[in-house]
């Protein structure tokens with residue numbers, strides 16, 4: 001059965017991605033350390049997940065690393081770590097995810113945490129958040145994870161599916 005088409009990046013989202021790239025808040029992954037054994041908090045979007053993790057595996061394999069990518073997937077990905085995010089429905093989904101990520105890092109004996117958001121993301125659109133706000137949410141997520149688990153190494157990624165179908169993964173330059 002053919003699946004329904006994925007979302008298409010709209011003009012406003014493309015403009016905001018352009019702003020983040022122009023400001024070098026999003027940069028291509030060149031020379032960044034790619035950690036092969038990681039815990040991930042990302043969006044489980046059924047149209048995107050396979051390609052995103054194929055890309056992540058490819059980055060590891062290109063560096064002769066055997067990947068171990070342990071995923072905690074939820075709609076919106078790292079957006080769930082925001083304070084009072086509407087898609088946590090008034091429940092402490094942020095606090096639960098922080099604890100779950102801490103447990104995952106313990107289970108897998110790694111302190112490397114990949115926080116991912118992506119565009120276009122249905123969960124982000126619904127709340128509503130464009131890429132600029134999604135970037136800010138990555139910063140919040142990083143700060144909260146470091147407050148809870150100070151030894152965490154946070155790798156923030158922003159995946160963009162362009163209107164021509166190409167998928168690009170950028171590194172988010174957070175504080």
Ligand SMILES: [Zn+2]
Pocket residue numbers: 043044045075076077118120121122123124
């Ligand atoms: Zn999504």
